[in-house]
Amino acid sequence: MSSSRSFNCARGPSSFPRSEALFARASRAIVGGVNSPSRSYTPVGGSAPLFMEYGRGGYLYDVDGNRYIDYLAAFGALILGHGHPRIAAAVAAQASRGTVFGTCQPLEAEVAERLKQAIPGLELMRFTASGTEAVMSAIRVARGYTGRSKIVKFIGSYHGHSDLVLVAAGSGSSTFGLEDSAGLPPSLKAEVIAIPWNDFATLEATMAAHGDQVAAILFEPIVGNFGIVPPAPGFLPAVAAAARRHGALLIADEVITAFRFRYGAVYPLFDINPAPDLITLGKIIGGGLPIGVYGGRREVMEQVTPLGPVYQNGTWAGNPLSLAAAAACLDTLREENPYPRLDQFAAQLEEGLLDAARKAGIPVQVNRVGGGFTLFFSERPVRNFADTEASDSRLFGLFFQEMLHRGILLPPSKYEAWFVQTPHTEADIEYTLAAARQAFAALPPGESQ
Numbered sequence: 001m002s003s004s005r006s007f008n009c010a011r012g013p014s015s016f017p018r019s020e021a022l023f024a025r026a027s028r029a030i031v032g033g034v035n036s037p038s039r040s041y042t043p044v045g046g047s048a049p050l051f052m053e054y055g056r057g058g059y060l061y062d063v064d065g066n067r068y069i070d071y072l073a074a075f076g077a078l079i080l081g082h083g084h085p086r087i088a089a090a091v092a093a094q095a096s097r098g099t100v101f102g103t104c105q106p107l108e109a110e111v112a113e114r115l116k117q118a119i120p121g122l123e124l125m126r127f128t129a130s131g132t133e134a135v136m137s138a139i140r141v142a143r144g145y146t147g148r149s150k151i152v153k154f155i156g157s158y159h160g161h162s163d164l165v166l167v168a169a170g171s172g173s174s175t176f177g178l179e180d181s182a183g184l185p186p187s188l189k190a191e192v193i194a195i196p197w198n199d200f201a202t203l204e205a206t207m208a209a210h211g212d213q214v215a216a217i218l219f220e221p222i223v224g225n226f227g228i229v230p231p232a233p234g235f236l237p238a239v240a241a242a243a244r245r246h247g248a249l250l251i252a253d254e255v256i257t258a259f260r261f262r263y264g265a266v267y268p269l270f271d272i273n274p275a276p277d278l279i280t281l282g283k284i285i286g287g288g289l290p291i292g293v294y295g296g297r298r299e300v301m302e303q304v305t306p307l308g309p310v311y312q313n314g315t316w317a318g319n320p321l322s323l324a325a326a327a328a329c330l331d332t333l334r335e336e337n338p339y340p341r342l343d344q345f346a347a348q349l350e351e352g353l354l355d356a357a358r359k360a361g362i363p364v365q366v367n368r369v370g371g372g373f374t375l376f377f378s379e380r381p382v383r384n385f386a387d388t389e390a391s392d393s394r395l396f397g398l399f400f401q402e403m404l405h406r407g408i409l410l411p412p413s414k415y416e417a418w419f420v421q422t423p424h425t426e427a428d429i430e431y432t433l434a435a436a437r438q439a440f441a442a443l444p445p446g447e448s449q
């Protein structure tokens with residue numbers, strides 16, 4: 001980082017006075033003071049979540065004048081950093097021409113064509129306003145198409161906050177010690193069969209027992225919601241084969257993964273043939289604005305109204321502002337192909353973190369794919385949700401705080417992933433590793449399992 005870095009390293013109750021004042025104010029009107037519980041962590045030496053003033057490139061700047069290298073990347077929504085000039089210009093131009101029309105407009109097909117070109121199997125699609133809506137709608141389509149009601153999902157995989165997929169949802173709810181959520185009727189929970197990721201035997205046994213009632217198997221091709229956990233070799237072909245054998249559809253939830261590791265979806269990397277029946281997208285494709293997409297096989301998607309009987313609607317679906325940002329983001333990624341560089345920076349981080357942890361005597365694991373990875377405080381490899389659960393939360397929390405105080409914003413939970421962004425520099429990576437060496441050295445040794 002440059003020498004002009006203005007991060008305030010002082011600890012103590014007055015380190016974040018403006019965040020604290022804003023949090024007190026927000027808490028009087030907003031439940032818990034936050035609009036997403038994942039944001040409600042508190043830095044040591046403060047008593048409120050951080051409030052950010054603005055972002056620029058790979059950095060976030062809080063309201064107390066501190067700068068952070070941003071590896072949170074808005075929980076994976078960003079890859080080109082904050083305030084990317086091309087996206088900002090596209091959004092500004094569209095804003096002055098109107099932000100929502102309640103009618104069709106040309107950008108819808110423009111962006112849909114880009115996605116269709118990039119993702120095999122995405123024959124017909126619909127835009128939504130969020131990943132949650134995309135997955136919720138895809139499940140409805142699968143149920144409508146098959147006439148079946150049950151869904152198989154993987155324990156700890158998060159697919160948004162619609163009722164059905166909150167069962168065994170990992171990520172945010174696990175951070176708060178919740179298995180799922182209050183308010184889910186038992187009859188609804190009975191429709192979800194949650195099985196361990198990378199467990200071939202349970203997959204086969206589950207489908208043998210219930211396959212004829214299963215509308216779809218829902219999966220993240222590379223898990224991003226109990227940390228980055230790739231599929232074991234052959235696991236996704238086995239998932240696909242089990243679905244086909246029992247007449248269930250395959251829904252690939254690529255809300256985190258698409259355009260994160262390569263231009264397009266990641267499912268083609270895993271020998272899934274034919275393509276998943278339905279694919280869901282979100283996060284990166286919106287260029288930093290709200291978006292979701294569900295789509296897939298023509299015959300399946302033709303179930304959606306007005307062509308078919310499966311209903312889905314949305315005031316904000318396909319809004320011009322999000323689509324202007326989406327087009328600018330997708331074009332930038334296609335033209336610049338930042339993926340090799342993101343991979344190289346993340347590899348440097350992986351190597352440096354492992355080295356620093358080893359020198360400090362702290363057992364850790366890094367699961368990395370391209371520019372995204374998770375650092376687990378664990379002695380054993382992490383292959384499923386139970387492994388993530390067993391990793392050391394306390395050491396994670398202490399490390400997170402040590403890094404935050406050195407001006408590095410990591411995802412605030414052991415269930416999330418670090419994402420390198422395109423504006424990050426060699427100097428940022430070096431600074432991060434220097435901070436990590438200090439952070440590991442400051443941790444109490446011998447507490448990890």
Ligand SMILES: Cc1ncc(COP(=O)(O)O)c(C=O)c1O
Binds near residue numbers: 130220255
């Ligand atoms: C795999 C996956 N699916 C769906 C969602 C929900 O997306 P959104 O937060 O846009 O509703 C998320 C969000 O983290 C996700 O990671």
